Amino acid sequence: MEIRLYVTTTEVLAGEILDLLSDVFGEEDFAIATTEIDEKKDIWEASVYMMREDEAEVRARVEEALKATFPDAKVEREVIPDVDWVAKSLEGLKPVRAGRFLVHGSHDRDKVRPGDIAIEIDAGQAFGTGHHGTTAGCLETIDRVLRSRPVRNALDLGTGSGVLAIAVRKLRNIPVLATDIDPIATKVAAENVRSNGIASGISTATAPGFHSTAFSAHGPFDLIIANILARPLIKMAPQLVNHLAPGGSVVLSGILAAQRWKVLAAYNGAHLRHVRTIWRNGWVTIHLDRP
Numbered sequence: 103m104e105i106r107l108y109v110t111t112t113e114v115l116a117g118e119i120l121d122l123l124s125d126v127f128g129e130e131d132f133a134i135a136t137t138e139i140d141e142k143k144d145i146w147e148a149s150v151y152m153m154r155e156d157e158a159e160v161r162a163r164v165e166e167a168l169k170a171t172f173p174d175a176k177v178e179r180e181v182i183p184d185v186d187w188v189a190k191s192l193e194g195l196k197p198v199r200a201g202r203f204l205v206h207g208s209h210d211r212d213k214v215r216p217g218d219i220a221i222e223i224d225a226g227q228a229f230g231t232g233h234h235g236t237t238a239g240c241l242e243t244i245d246r247v248l249r250s251r252p253v254r255n256a257l258d259l260g261t262g263s264g265v266l267a268i269a270v271r272k273l274r275n276i277p278v279l280a281t282d283i284d285p286i287a288t289k290v291a292a293e294n295v296r297s298n299g300i301a302s303g304i305s306t307a308t309a310p311g312f313h314s315t316a317f318s319a320h321g322p323f324d325l326i327i328a329n330i331l332a333r334p335l336i337k338m339a340p341q342l343v344n345h346l347a348p349g350g351s352v353v354l355s356g357i358l359a360a361q362r363w364k365v366l367a368a369y370n371g372a373h374l375r376h377v378r379t380i381w382r383n384g385w386v387t388i389h390l391d392r393p
């Protein structure tokens with residue numbers, strides 16, 4: 103059972119609390135995140151996720167950290183129940199084709215045809231079975247990028263099930279760093295990496311955005327894939343481009359069609375060149391290159 107401790111505040115203060123908590127918990131295994139609750143009213147939550155057994159200790163440290171700068175902050179609590187997504191969604195999930203990839207569940211191994219690059223993902227507690235338009239758009243774009251660009255290493259930011267990191271590694275024998283803000287996702291991703299027969303080459307790390315030393319240890323990257331959401335992608339544009347090697351490529355998704363101009367503006371402003379936009383079910387995936 104997972105617990106979320108959170109403070110409800112404004113966007114600016116949520117960012118400050120995030121920084122403060124990042125200093126407190128550093129590289130420890132607790133995910134720290136900010137979430138927008140209401141854009142118009144500027145209501146945000148700054149959260150720390152932990153397992154139930156760590157709650158008392160984490161709460162004491164959070165309250166101590168907030169005391170000096172945010173004495174009025176009220177730390178609230180949410181219990182996040184474990185959901186058996188596997189049992190819930192195994193049936194009915196058909197294999198998905200995107201680029202040369204076929205993403206399928208373990209119940210559909212017989213659907214793999216010669217020439218397919220097969221990725222086996224059972225629906226679990228992390229996003230990314232290939233069915234969502236954002237995942238499919240990323241897979242298609244990864245296939246294009248790896249056909250046309252010299253890519254020596256890659257970062258999959260917001261890896262979820264690990265599907266995109268696995269896709270990169272199945273096409274190229276290069277090191278891949280797969281990170282997620284959610285520790286359950288990184289655990290699931292590591293399991294999927296193993297069950298896809300990838301013995302080495304993909305490292306996983308739990309980190310919000312670029313708040314981890316894992317990035318400097320593995321980067322800069324020739325390819326960065328981030329299927330998150332428009333708003334965090336816009337915010338992290340300068341950091342993301344800082345971790346991109348000259349001549350590198352970026353694949354961004356989790357962007358609704360109407361939001362694409364804002365995302366493009368942020369990344370054009372960071373001197374990336376737009377290459378292609380792919381549309382799938384109202385979602386867009388954007389490929390940009392660093393000259």
Ligand SMILES: C[S@@+](CC[C@H](N)C(=O)[O-])C[C@H]1O[C@@H](n2cnc3c(N)ncnc32)[C@H](O)[C@@H]1O
Pocket residue numbers: 228229230231232236237240259260261262263264265266281282283284287309310311312329330334356
């Ligand atoms: C839409 S899912 C994408 C999963 C997978 N990469 C795919 O394409 O199907 C987004 C993932 O990003 C993670 N995430 C959201 N915000 C993040 C952040 N700031 N830093 C790292 N991961 C984040 C979520 O926990 C989630 O697993």
